[in-house]
Amino acid sequence: MGSSVQPSAWQIQRDVIYALLVREMKTRFGKWRLGYAWVLLEPALHIMVLVTIFSLIRDDFYPGVPTALFMLGGIAPFLFFSHCFSKGLAAVVSNRGLFNYRQLRPFDAVLSRVFLEFAIYLAALVALLSVLAWFGVSTDFNNFLLLVAVNFFFFFFCLGLSLALCVVGEKFPEVAKFSPMLIRPLYFMSGVFFSLEQVPKEYHTYLVWNPLLHVIELTREGLFTNYQGMFGDLAYLGFASVSTLAFGLLCYRAYWRDLVRSQ
Amino acid sequence: MIKLENLTKSYRTPHGRKVLFQNVNAIFPEGKNIGILGRNGAGKSTLLRIMGGIDYPDSGRVVTDQRISWPMGLSGGFQSSMTGRENVAFVCGIHGIWGRAQRRVMDRVQDFAEIGNYFDVPVKSYSSGMRSRLAFGLSIAVDFDLYLVDEVMSVGDAHFKRKCEEIIAEKRKISSFIIVAHAMPLLRKNCDVGIYLESGGLTIFDTVDEAIELYKGEQPKPQSRSGATTPPAVNA
Numbered sequence: 001m002g003s004s005v006q007p008s009a010w011q012i013q014r015d016v017i018y019a020l021l022v023r024e025m026k027t028r029f030g031k032w033r034l035g036y037a038w039v040l041l042e043p044a045l046h047i048m049v050l051v052t053i054f055s056l057i058r059d060d061f062y063p064g065v066p067t068a069l070f071m072l073g074g075i076a077p078f079l080f081f082s083h084c085f086s087k088g089l090a091a092v093v094s095n096r097g098l099f100n101y102r103q104l105r106p107f108d109a110v111l112s113r114v115f116l117e118f119a120i121y122l123a124a125l126v127a128l129l130s131v132l133a134w135f136g137v138s139t140d141f142n143n144f145l146l147l148v149a150v151n152f153f154f155f156f157f158c159l160g161l162s163l164a165l166c167v168v169g170e171k172f173p174e175v176a177k178f179s180p181m182l183i184r185p186l187y188f189m190s191g192v193f194f195s196l197e198q199v200p201k202e203y204h205t206y207l208v209w210n211p212l213l214h215v216i217e218l219t220r221e222g223l224f225t226n227y228q229g230m231f232g233d234l235a236y237l238g239f240a241s242v243s244t245l246a247f248g249l250l251c252y253r254a255y256w257r258d259l260v261r262s263q
Numbered sequence: 264m265i266k267l268e269n270l271t272k273s274y275r276t277p278h279g280r281k282v283l284f285q286n287v288n289a290i291f292p293e294g295k296n297i298g299i300l301g302r303n304g305a306g307k308s309t310l311l312r313i314m315g316g317i318d319y320p321d322s323g324r325v326v327t328d329q330r331i332s333w334p335m336g337l338s339g340g341f342q343s344s345m346t347g348r349e350n351v352a353f354v355c356g357i358h359g360i361w362g363r364a365q366r367r368v369m370d371r372v373q374d375f376a377e378i379g380n381y382f383d384v385p386v387k388s389y390s391s392g393m394r395s396r397l398a399f400g401l402s403i404a405v406d407f408d409l410y411l412v413d414e415v416m417s418v419g420d421a422h423f424k425r426k427c428e429e430i431i432a433e434k435r436k437i438s439s440f441i442i443v444a445h446a447m448p449l450l451r452k453n454c455d456v457g458i459y460l461e462s463g464g465l466t467i468f469d470t471v472d473e474a475i476e477l478y479k480g481e482q483p484k485p486q487s488r489s490g491a492t493t494p495p496a497v498n499a
Contacts, residue, residue, distance in 0.1 A: 015357055020357075022352075023342075023345070023356075026349060100334070101340070260317070260318070262312075
């Protein structure tokens, strides 16, 4: 019984990821009419809340950058991160049925989800920038290459994190219960609605350990000419990204069979 | 050819580990249709899943050079919130079937499953018969050397069973089947070789009738086997 021509490993990987993306798009957006709109609505609502609060506190929140844009630069990356976090934790449980096909392992589920979240994040960022510019809220654009570099590192940071979390979520399901408790403080510590220079100096040494803070600072620096991103460190972000990815891949490599094996 | 090498698989239960297979060695005859029999919980589905590469043994391995299908069962494999069409499209996709070829496969599956407009309804609202027709119909979609069929055919009505047999008859010209079922006539009709699965190991018979005899012999005395007696030697 001669086996017919086997497709190459890359071909299989490509087909699987593509099929997963198509499927995720359908289940994510197809269910209700607001599906696609929610991509924009979620960050937009966050921004509205924050802008309302901080406009009341101070007229000129950050000199030279409109408050709405300032918040957008923090919220969009943070939402991507927090989606990856929760999706990563649930990656194995919610895709159990998919592992009925041998070419589809948790890695593919995680990769396609992070990829889709990343695409949604970029699309939402661009769309909301355009919408705000349409209404006259805009400022000088700074550095496209910096944005590319930041998002390149950010993507692999989130991929590594999600891979590690998909192992954690399966081995210690209790952790999933604590995830809001982990995410919420990060919201306040990552500079979503402040810039590091607005924080007293003595806290800087602690806050700068957070790679997410660097992502947000650097994103704002890339977006706005008037933003002084003197604390964002691309080298540190690169280092955090590579080490997180290595850690995530190691975790996955060590435990992936346990994720799908019946115990 | 499929070769099981020192296969051990156990499950965790509140009363310690329950061993399904202990150091099982076996060579499955090539090009034969194989029927697997055994009592509930003997590990038939698990064996199928391990051979299909979607579950992993505690130790040992499965050696094969064939392309083996996913186990076509009732429960797994379908995303119940997606429609039948979306599920078929997805399975085609991960097997590298896109575009025109995918539409052709979809038409054939819809035709085979005879579910009409239900094809565009979420799978969760299917009856078990419809579900099994779709599951089995999907097997037409992708070409494999070896198909693993887990109980799918037991659910349908006579008409569906006949259609399944037609498909098997057509497919077995180039592929073979491993079928798990409790329906004896179905196994007699479609299988050449029988495998009887019991606690700790498996026995391969040259004809499926011998396995059926053994299986039937077990039936009237449910309490006959205690853990102390070792099962008959595993052969290959």
